[in-house]
Amino acid sequence: MRLSVSAGPAAPAPPAGAAATGPDLIAPPTVSGSAAQGAELLADPGTWSGSGQIGFALRWMRDGRPIPGATGPRHVVGPADAGTHVACLVTATDDTGARSAVSAGVTIPAALAPAAPALLLMVAGQSNARTAGVSAATPPDAYTDGTLGDTWILVQGTGIADAAFAPYDVTANADPDNSGTAWGSEAAFVHRMREAGDDRPVYIVKEATNGHSLDFHWDPARTGADFARLEDKVARARTLAPGGLAEVLLWCQGEQDANDEATAAAYAANLTAWFAALRARVTTGLVVVERIRPLGYAPGNVVDDSAGYLRAAGIREAQVAVPLADGTATSVDLDFLPATFPFIHPGAAWTEGKGARGHAAWTGTYDATYGAITDTAPAPYTFADQTDVPVGAVAVSDAVEITGLGRRAPVEITGGEWRSLNALDGDSVVTDWTAGPGHIDTFRKLQLRATASATADTAITVAVSVGGVGESWSVRTAATAQSYRAETEAFTAAAVAQGGQSIVGAQKDALDAFYDSAAAASWWPKVARLYCRLADETSSLLNLVDQTRMADNGGSSAFNTPMTWSAATGWTAADGSRSGISLDFDPSVGFTHDDHGIAVFFATLSDTAAASIDDGGVDEYYLRVLSSGSARLRCASGGNVNIAGVSPAAGMWAMMRTDAATIALHGPDGTIRDVASNAISGPTASYLALGSVEAQVSDAGHLGAAVFYRALTGAEAQDFAATVAALHAAFAL
Structure with missing residues (x-):
């Protein structure tokens, strides 16, 4: 059975008393569209079943009477329709005859409102305008189920001069100058329009290429470059789309300029010049600047962690200040998913969020929904006296x-x-x-x-x-x-010199008491490194033994990201894998005896089977203690010692190699929880770390760690655990 639609008069109904002939109606005809002046109504003939080819004749009806000449699938609402009911009569014909059905109609208000003008939606910038992070992703159903409606995108032929609008297809042409499958803010923008009942036609023009800077590629003075291409595309679009377009441009760009000190410093001036050229040559409509995120890319990505962030901060400020000065532009914040900060190209959730924010800016609801990006008044803050x-x-x-x-x-x-x-x-x-x-x-x-x-x-x-x-x-x-011990004064002075806060009052007294206890203890000469959760991140990285050595948070090439510190839980793994702190100790040099050990002070145990002590892949040193009650340890060993059934509790967990053939596990109170036979191997590892270089990271909270030149006895481990616990308690929240 084939279907065809033709314009023309309805076929006559069968004579009275004759047997009914023609196709059977399965689903009735429908009419869709807006009841506004100049809006277009669209008829769907419905679903029919019949013999042979089924043809359709359409006749638009006004209050049940035929509208002269209105026999096509579309009807434009005009003054004559005001205060009437408009429907469509569909007559279906097959080999056996004809049968008719009338659609449900649309009631046109007596006072017609003018139809909203079609929208020219421009998307421009660099990779996060297109958006590169979704080029291999599966688009949401809302973009493929037909609800985006009357949406078109400009697709080039041999060039811009013969470009034409094609129906927007997020799976095929949403990124027409690149892969074709990456969708940008435009998809969520149009989706929000349709959700709000705005069904006007949307014509999309895109100009975005990875790695393109404002300073060079988007320079309005450069012939044939990005700005000129956008200008030509918009001019071509205006010859193809209906007249009287509303216009909005979504601008997402700036990461590339943060790569260089000079281009970052010039960004505000360049953006001001870009706006001036845009207003003169491209559009006077609303411009929505999608402010770039803070740049904190991990090693191996485009931007250096600290310098990139500092340069990006100036660009971020320019992307708020310059649109404000323009007067017909605004900015939206893209910081709503902090987990994306380490990644240059975020995925679908971020892409949908920025499109939703662009739509809110266009409709004037951004501040009420997401908060004003122009707000310079912070939340209340306080400092501890x-x-x-x-x-x-x-x-x-x-x-x-x-x-x-x-x-x-x-x-x-x-x-x-x-x-x-x-x-x-x-x-x-x-x-x-x-x-x-x-x-x-x-x-x-x-x-x-x-x-x-x-x-x-x-x-x-x-x-x-x-x-x-x-x-x-x-x-x-x-x-x-x-008066305080020399070690106490040295430690507190070193913490301030390294940029940390002052340790004073009861906390300094507790630190002094720790050094008093340590000086009298037999375990103190055995301690090579001791890092505890103290006043802040700086003092927590300072070695209590010599008051000069600093652990290196994320500094080793073995780690992608530093760990995150808080007063409540100490050190926790950052988002992503390979997060850790180098303990500034070389086992191959520092461990000169078979007996030695390592301890970790846990605020919380891990739910994931990942290391809390790692040697960077040499696999001689490894420690994890899980909330499930299992532990795994390696201490100068090529093989694991797996222990099950330990009573899981926060506090100190230590592995001590007591001789060349034996390893002991000590629990939070310092007592021995298990002893295992395990032959010594090495050490050849060149460093130790609190954290993991594995793909999976521990979700434990680590208050600190200790490294021992010589293994502690059971009594020493108990006294050491109690002394460190008292110090941690003095610095607890």
Whole structure:
């Protein structure tokens, strides 16, 4: 059976009393479209079953009467339709005769509203405009089930001059100049339109190529480059699409300019010039700038972790400030999935989110839905006041992340100094100590510094303001002078010198008590490295044994990403694999005796079977303790010792090679939980790490780790565990 549709008068109904002939109606005809002035109604003849080829004749009806000349599949709503009911009479004919059916109709309001103009939707930029991250992904059903409706995309022929609009197909032509299968913000944008009942035609024009910079490729003065191509495409589109188009451009670009100091510094000026040329040569419609994410790409990707972020921060600010100055442009935030920050090309969830935000900006609902990107007033923040500070000492506050900002905010201070740290890059310094005004960007921490009073039991106050939101920090000197061990003074001074906060008051007393206990203990000379969860990330990376060595968070080439520190859980693996901290110890050199050991202090045990101690793939040193009650250890060994049925609990878990043939596992209280025969091998490994170089990472919380030149006895392990636990308790939240 073949179907055909023709325009023409309806076939006459069978004579009265004659047997019914013609096709059988399976599903009735329908009419779709908007009841607005100038809108187009579309008739679907329905589904019929009959003999041979079935043909259709259509007749549009107004209040049950034929509309003169209206015999095609489309009807444009006009003034004569106001206040009437418009439907379509479909007559189906086959070898046996004809049969007719009338569709459900559309009621046209008496006062006709004008139809919304068709939309010219331009998408431009570099790889995250096209969007490269979904080039091999399966598109959502909402983009392939036909609900995107009357949507078209400009596809080139031999060039732009003979380009033509084709029905938008997310599986075939959504990225017409590249792979053809990557869809950008336009898909979610149109989907949101249709969900809101906006069924106007949409004509899409795209110009986006991976790695193209604003400084060079998008320079409006360059002949034949990206800007000129966009200009030519839009001009061609206007000759093909209906007149009176509404226009919006989605701009996603800037990562490439962050690769270079000069192009990053010139970005604001270049974007200003780009807008001026755009307004003169391409469109006066709304421009939605999709602000790039913070750049924190892992080694091996395009942008260096710290420098890339710092350059990107200036570009991010320009992408808010320049559109504001334009007056007919706005910006949207793409930071809504922080897990994507290490990756240059995020996937489908991020792509849909940015399209939804672009649509919200176009409809004027962005601020109410997602928050204003122009907001420079942060959420409330606070610094922990310090007491019992030595007279005249330099006090350093805790580092506090400033949240709630939409964009860069001004900073002012009186009574002290401030600096900003990059929370996405191990708290590396962005703005160093200054008493002057400045600014702070999103994903930054603020830290304060001041010199304590020269008088005992006297407080000084530092006042700071971020975006007009003020806070104060108090530093009070001790009532009486207190003396501390040399190790305590050396450690606290080293922590501040490395950029950490001051350790004062009860916490400094606890640190001093630890050194008192250690000095009297037989286990202290056996400890090579000891890292504990202390005041902040800096002091937690400082070796308690010699007060000079710093563990290296993520610094080894064996790791993709640093670990993340918090006061509650210590060190946890960052998103993704291969996350760890080098313990600054070479087993092949440092372990000179068969007996030696390693301990990890757990805040929480792991649910995943991944290492908490690793030697970078040499496979001589490995330790994991799981919440399921199983443990695996290797200590100068080529084979695993697997232990089941241990009582899972947070605290210290240590593996001690007691001789060339034996390994012992010590639990949180230091007692031996199991002993296994295991022959020594090596060591040849050149370093130890807290973390894992494996594809799977531990989800444990690690308060720290210890390395022992010589194995501890059972009694020593118990005393060591109790002493370290007391120190951790003093620095707990």
